Amino acid sequence: MQIIQDQVYAFSKNNKPATTAVPGEVLQFVTKDCFSNRITDETVTMATLDYGYDGANPAAGPVYVEGAQPGDVLVVDIYNIEVADEGTVATDDHCGPLFEGTPYRSKKVPIVDGMAQFNEVKFPINPMIGVIGTAPDGEDVIDGYVGAHGGNMDNHLITKGTRLYFPVRVPGALLQMGDVHAAMGDGELCGTGIEIPARITVRVGVLKNFELHWPVLETFGPEGRWYVNASGQEYNEAVMAAAKELQRLLMRITGWDATDTYMYMSLQSDVEISQGCKPCEVQLSLRIGTPKLSQFGPLVG
Structure with a gap:
């Protein structure tokens, strides 16, 4: 099984592939958290982070999938998402409906035996992929943004056991993924879930000559x-x-x-x-x- 560890910060037709895969191949993507692992403890907040082109939502990849051509669909089966034993949730000064009056804060959330510990509350984790998609054929799209190529969809259903379909717009599709959350509610109200490094195991496939405008x-x-x-x-x-x-x-x-x-x-x-x-x-x-x-x-x- 190939292991992909290269990190990129935008979906781009100009990204150099980290590796090449064939349809049916199983791959493992090793990902950082959305902060590029820079919030090392609770004294570090988003106020001190550069959250621009090369700072946020790194994605492992991209992978060039043989046989994937514009007009095809890339199929991704999520086999497993293994997360680290600690994640981070954080606030900033512009994100979410309650941002006014909410200070910058970072909180470390331990993960033990599949349970997250937030203050005195424990709840089961549901690891999900926040950023996943293929390269657009136009301008680059920063990993923190979302679009018809996929990207930062932050859909908590993108988890183990699901299958994704992406429009292929450039040769090889150029699949990349990252921004795993150990848990996240619909809406991601404060702008972060339990952001966490992970290992994602998937299988890739190609559906030839199928019209698709948005990820399914x-x-x-x-x-x-x-x-x-x-x-x-x-x-x-x-x-x-x-x-x-x-x-x-x-x-x-x-x-x-x-x-x-x-x-x-x-x-x-x-x-x-x-x-x-x-x-x-x-x-x-x-x-x-x-x-x-x-x-x-x-x-x-």
Whole structure:
């Protein structure tokens, strides 16, 4: 199994691949926390950190996947996420609805036997990947930002046992990932989860010649669902993008017209906020989930 440890701070078609993989190969990405492991103790806060192009949300990679070409879809199965034994949650002066009057603070959160210890409260961890995606074919996108390529989606469903589908826009796709959280609530209200170094084990695949505009996530089991992930500077922009893509994909498999599909979505599809710590400059990230329709086949594929 190849182990990828190189770190990059933007999704870019110009990033030099850390390695090359073939479809079906299992890889392990070794990641730093979103602070580049620079908050060494609680005396260090985000006030002292350079959070620019080369300071935030480092991602391991990128990986050039053989056979992935523009117009294809990169498939990523998440096999495991192993986290360190301590993470960090922190506040800054511009992020989240309660930023006014909230001081800079860093808090170390121990992880013991799968449980996080926050002050006197213990709760189970749910390791998830905050930043994951492929390279855009246009301008670089800093790892802390989100877009149609993926990036900083901060979707707590991106965890062990899920499958992701990304549009391929450059040869080799250039997959990279990082910003693991041991736990994070929907919305990520103060702008951070339990930020933590990790080892992520995935399998990569390629779906040839499939039109996809935004990343899609698939969950499994009796309650398995499909989720279209989209973003925008404001809620209405993000929800319109996700709804249009879900509508298009559902129409393709069901044969329904746009209006019937729209009505069905209103009955069975849920809008969920992934990351919405406004007024932070990072775009709002959301997902629209819909039940699997076994009689029609997969939404993507």
